[in-house]
Amino acid sequence: MTGGPRDQIAYLDHAATTPMRAEALAAMLPFLADSYGNASGSHRVARAARRALDGAREVLAGLLGASPGEVVFTGGGTEADNLAVLGASGGPRTALCSAVEHPAVLEACRAVGGRVVAVDRRGVVDLDALWDALDERVRVVSVMLVNNETGVRQPLEHVVSVVRERAPGAIVHTDAVQAFGWLDVAALTAEADLVSLSAHKFGGPKGVGALVVRGGTVLRPMLRGGPQERERRAGTENVAGVVAMAAAAEATARGREEAVSHVRELSERLLAGILETVPGVHEAVHRPDRIDAICNLGVEGVEAEELLMVLDELGVCASAGSACASGAMEPSHVLLAMGLKAEEAKRHVRLSLGHATTASDIDAALAVFPEAVQRLRS
């Protein structure tokens, strides 16, 4: 729009999606070209696809602390979340989820007449409220590992304990979509029955994800019409996508420790720089409660819709809240659940970092953020 050319873009929206890792792209290309087989067939072209699919499944299972048979490939994180909630619930009052879940869980839960458990002002699920909401009718409880808007970590191990105590028959699902890049998901979800993943949040392609379905957990499939994924998800397998997801997951897990400290350093510098130079900015959540990659900031006297436009113009990509069907921004349901007023929630922006974020991205953001805020406040 206005201003000079954007010669360099500082992409600080990794919680929305990440650029593809080179390993993932390289891994998938053969399956978009010569290795085009349908993994369900019997001939050599099909068998080559099947081998790739099985290999990817083993890799992911290993990284998720599951056996290969427990990994169900899906068409993304939303499908994995939907399959978990819709597939495990059984009518009104049989599903429970936290108020800060991704809409893929929240809306699925509401659609089956499930209930929503409050979070506290820090954005953490209220375990007392969960305790009170649980009864023997509940069949599935869904609490995410890391919130996509605030980065707040949820106490999954306590959630599991409460559920096992109050509703021993209930299935525990966790949406680990935002967690995989930063946390040891295998260790943290060891006690959960269902775990959702989405490839494009950690350097894989869009349109592919996975649901870990621990042995003995019975789900009603949403897609029928084929024996794929052991009849838990019909449809010809997305071999290229799955192979790329596995490659991205491997690279992510291998570099995780380094990425975590790298992003911690960068995000601390980003925040320190913004808080020092721009008055009237505050962090939405306590730092110890969240992962370092997601920084949610309230900016007084500025509407997020406008700040994002100016940042974009100045070459910084960030986001806020969630988009409705028209593409308009809605006040974040996560911030509202934490007790913010709609007016306050509309002043929050999310800057999210990825493993590929560089010091110069942070410099670029720090160079324009004060100017952007200043321009809108004047």
Place this chain on the structure above:
Amino acid sequence: MLGPPVLCENWDVRVLVGLSGGVDSSVAAALLAEAGHDVVAATMKLWGGAGDSGCCSVGDVDDARRVAARLGIDHHVFNFSEEFDAKVVAPYAEAHALGRTPNPCIECNRHLKFRRFLDRAVRLGFEAVATGHHARIVSDGPEGLPRLVRGRDAAKDQSYVLSMLTVRELTRVLLPVGALTKQEVRARAAALGLPTAEKPDSQEVCFVAAGRGQGPRERFLAQRIELHPGRLVEHASGAVVGTVAAVELVTVGQRRGLGFSPSGRRYVLEVDAASATVRVGSEEDLLTDAVELTTRTWVASPLPVGAVVLAQASAHGRPRPVRLTETGVRYLGGPGRRVAPGQTVALYAGDEVVGSGIAV
């Protein structure tokens, strides 16, 4: 924010076009882009969920996005739904509850398009906003101040719904299609291959779902306010001559659904929601010497009491000569019809808007 007027013929302007998803604003954007201006488009999300069919529905936003893509300009969506509800929808319902006849399109222009949207555009560094309204802004007034005049296509002229604008806004507004006829607009859209070329014109109030007759309006208002049956009282005799299902839906000047009196057709003369009474009478009873106005605005400086102007009381009503009074206007050359309370009266000098007011 009042600065030198924006003259799009003279220099390149950074302009934010309000794309509604209709053909007029599509062509407005196209004309500005063609003229070499720095154009960005934005659609205001004012109302409705995912499945609605009124203005700014998802379908309209999609159309706007497609037009912007076709023109190679950036497109944004602004969520102003809370303000729209507070400044347009809620007052609309409240006015009906009082038996008045509000004009929500004018309030949307006043509070949303030419305030909220314009203010945001200025904050974002734009020099002007543009819309697809059929009216013209001419900057040949004293000191180059902009004047608002009727659109070239008399049948599509929308200066009435812009009559509450003042030079404060007009210096920052461009109305590129006001110089074209509707036919020319459609031809232009077709020639450019714009996906909205054949799209029908929007009708009625956008947040009252599309449909025929009183049904949709009644259904909408019933969700917001309590509707009460009312009595029709004959003006001359004081006799109760009938009933209406909802006094809140009756408009002064209305003649449908009221039956005949001995003197001919009946017209609504007055609506008193408090007592659920609708006073009716003959066409002659509907006449009045003067119309009292509130919320008066002047495009430039106020005109003096006694000045003669033309008054237009609806979007395509016939302008009548009036003389300005302390409290409103007085008809010249004999009485004129009452104006429904809540309706905007636009004041013209020839084809130029000079001001506006809302009938009391």
